[in-house]
Amino acid sequence: MTETEGLIARASRCLADTYARFPVVLDRGEGCRVWDVAGKEYLDFVAGIAVCALGHCHPAVVRAVQTQAAKLLHVSNLYHIEPQIRLAELLCEHSFADRVFFCNSGAEANEAAIKLARKYAKEQGNSERIEIITMEGGFHGRTVAALTATAQAKYQKGFEPLLPGFQYVPFDDLGAVERAVGGQTAAILVEPIQGEGGICVPSEGYLQGLRKLCDGAGALLVFDEVQTGIGRTGRLFAYEHWGVEPDIMVLAKALGGGLPIGAMLAKEEVAASFTPGTHAATFGGNPLVTTAALATLTTILEENLAQRAAQMGGRLMYQLRSIQDAHHGVKAIRGEGLLVGMELDREVRPVLARCLDAGLLLSSAGEKVIRFAPPLIVSEKEVQRAVDILDTALSEVTG
Ligand SMILES: *Cc1c(COP(=O)(O)O)cnc(C)c1O
Numbered sequence: 326m327t328e329t330e331g332l333i334a335r336a337s338r339c340l341a342d343t344y345a346r347f348p349v350v351l352d353r354g355e356g357c358r359v360w361d362v363a364g365k366e367y368l369d370f371v372a373g374i375a376v377c378a379l380g381h382c383h384p385a386v387v388r389a390v391q392t393q394a395a396k397l398l399h400v401s402n403l404y405h406i407e408p409q410i411r412l413a414e415l416l417c418e419h420s421f422a423d424r425v426f427f428c429n430s431g432a433e434a435n436e437a438a439i440k441l442a443r444k445y446a447k448e449q450g451n452s453e454r455i456e457i458i459t460m461e462g463g464f465h466g467r468t469v470a471a472l473t474a475t476a477q478a479k480y481q482k483g484f485e486p487l488l489p490g491f492q493y494v495p496f497d498d499l500g501a502v503e504r505a506v507g508g509q510t511a512a513i514l515v516e517p518i519q520g521e522g523g524i525c526v527p528s529e530g531y532l533q534g535l536r537k538l539c540d541g542a543g544a545l546l547v548f549d550e551v552q553t554g555i556g557r558t559g560r561l562f563a564y565e566h567w568g569v570e571p572d573i574m575v576l577a578k579a580l581g582g583g584l585p586i587g588a589m590l591a592k593e594e595v596a597a598s599f600t601p602g603t604h605a606a607t608f609g610g611n612p613l614v615t616t617a618a619l620a621t622l623t624t625i626l627e628e629n630l631a632q633r634a635a636q637m638g639g640r641l642m643y644q645l646r647s648i649q650d651a652h653h654g655v656k657a658i659r660g661e662g663l664l665v666g667m668e669l670d671r672e673v674r675p676v677l678a679r680c681l682d683a684g685l686l687l688s689s690a691g692e693k694v695i696r697f698a699p700p701l702i703v704s705e706k707e708v709q710r711a712v713d714i715l716d717t718a719l720s721e722v723t724g
Contacts, residue, residue, distance in 0.1 A: 328362050347681055354381025357700050357707050359686070370699040370711050371686045375520070375552050375664065378579040379624055380700035386582040389620035390613065399611045408615040415622055419561055421570035422590035426599065427610025431551035431577035432466025434587035435514070437604060438547050438573045439470050441591060442512035443490075445545065445598040454511045454544070460496040462522035463515065465549055474514055477522070497527045499534040506538050512545040512573070513538070517563035520552035523691040524666025526659055532569040545572040545595060551587075552664065555579035556625045556701050559635030559662030566661065582621030586614040630701040631662070637703055638662040644712040645697075651716070654723035656693075665697040666690055669723070679718035685711055 326334070332350045350362045357380050359369050372378070379386060393408070400406060413425040426437050439457055446454035457474060459465070465474040469488060472481060476493035490511075494501040496519060506513070513535055519525040539546040548571040553563035557579060560566055564574070572595050577587035588610075608614075625631065642658060642665055649655045657668040669676070673689045680687050690696040695715075699707070 332362070347678070349681065356380040356382075357703050365684070367681070367684050367686050368707055368711055368714070369686045370697050370703075371688045372698055372700045373583065374578065374688060375557055375698040376578045376581075377583050378555055378557065378630070378701045379582055379621055380702050381583075383582065383621075383624065383702075385620045385624045386617055389616050390584070393613050393616040397612045399608070399613070401607065402605065402609060406610075406612050406615070408612055408619055409610040412610070412615045412619050412622070415619065415626075416576075416588065416590060419626070420574065420590060421564075421592065422574065422596075423593040424591055424596035426589045426591075426596075426604065427615070428587040428589070428606040429585050429608050429614075430466065430587045431549075431575065432468040432471040432587075433606065434551065434575035434577050434589045435465045435471040435474060435549060436468055437589040438512075438514065438549075438575050439474065440604060441573060441589065441595065441599055442545050442547065444603065445595050446511045448598045451508075451543075453509055455490045456492055456509045456511055457490060458492050458494060458502065458505050458510060458513045458544075460515050460519070461493050462496050462519055462525065463549075464519070464521035465514065465516075466551075496522070496525060497531050499531060499538070502535060502538055506542045506544060508542070510542055510544040512547050514547040514549060516549045516551075516553065517567070518553050518558060518661055518664065520664065520696075521690055523668065523694040524660045524664060524696060526661055529567075532564065532567045536569045539572075547571055547573040547575070549575050551575055551577045553661075555622065556631035556634050557662055557664050557698070558660075559631055559638055561626075561631050563661065580621065581614050581618045584614045584617040586610065586618050625701065634662040634701045637699075637701075637705070637708060638665060640705060641665055641697060641699075641708050641712070644708065645715075648712060648716045648719070652719045652723055654719065660697070663697070663699060663701060663703070666694040667697070668694045671723070675722045676715075676718050679721055680714055683714045683718060685714040685718075687711075687715070 352362045459474045461476045465471040473487040473491050554576045573591045645658045654669045672692050673695045688696050
């Protein structure tokens with residue numbers, strides 16, 4: 326039995342069986358590459374599912390984490406710490422927001438947003454405003470409120486009863502939202518581009534329309550930018566593409582450069598409904614994760630990596646289109662910046678497995694969409710190599 330087989334056998338006995346893991350054991354990484362325990366090299370176009378925006382072991386993040394680990398790891402939010410303050414300042418300076426609440430994950434950031442939206446309505450004297458409208462095909466996380474917000478049967482099945490006070494409408498359908506929104510609506514919660522749902526970019530005017538509907542109905546607009554945020558789509562935040570500002574935004578994934586951190590950002594008027602004792606997270610924004618996030622965000626801003634994501638994403642999309650006609654199974658290629666999806670007419674898992682064998686890590690977004698989310702520092706050569714490997718894999722699997 327190889328070392329890899331031995332480890333996978335042990336995993337199958339001791340870990341909760343919640344992931345359909347690929348049969349590799351990863352050991353170390355550098356830039357856009359990772360190596361498994363057998364020493365095989367892979368080009369990483371998953372990047373921890375849009376987490377490792379600076380690639381693996383970026384020197385700025387490594388240095389920040391090493392220094393901070395030797396200085397102070399954790400103290401609790403009973404006290405002030407400078408990196409948390411600086412990170413909040415930086416996020417506010419570069420977004421619509423005035424205040425930030427830190428937590429540990431995307432789901433937790435969505436929980437905070439849902440709680441704040443309901444609390445804000447109560448504070449306004451609107452105790453009947455309890456409903457959150459979310460979009461079919463959306464994804465907001467796995468905790469119970471976030472799961473209820475996630476309008477996809479495959480994630481919810483078996484976990485009923487879900488929370489009351491949610492209503493689902495089709496994505497990219499303003500008419501449906503118009504019919505659903507009213508005096509009972511606390512907030513509309515939406516991903517500017519749906520990630521897990523298959524990299525779905527809305528029509529021009531959709532997010533603008535949601536803003537108008539919220540303003541008309543007195544509801545809050547919440548953008549879940551857990552996957553699209555921090556430069557991924559070619560702007561620091563995806564909402565900038567449409568010139569529409571939310572009242573609340575949630576972040577996680579790329580924010581910590583690989584360390585677990587989530588954030589909920591809000592306008593002053595809305596954030597004011599969170600007062601001492603109303604919400605909390607033990608680890609939220611602790612010294613280590615906020616220092617890592619500061620190093621990540623500073624690097625992304627200073628090196629203009631959002632702009633780079635736009636350029637490299639354009640290249641990736643162009644090259645994917647150039648191989649599209651050679652494979653009859655390809656139905657669509659879509660996305661923004663370095664968040665790109667290729668929809669096939671069949672399940673993509675066999676294609677991903679072939680790519681893995683050939684040294685390329687790719688993930689799916691839904692069963693029939695291949696997701697490309699490489700680090701924002703990806704090079705032209707790496708994009709070319711990934712497309713070449715995929716080209717061959719598609720030929721082998723779809724003919
Ligand atoms: C990944 C994701 C989440 C959940 O984040 P976790 O950190 O896994 O809880 C929420 N919303 C979106 C849009 C995501 O892509």
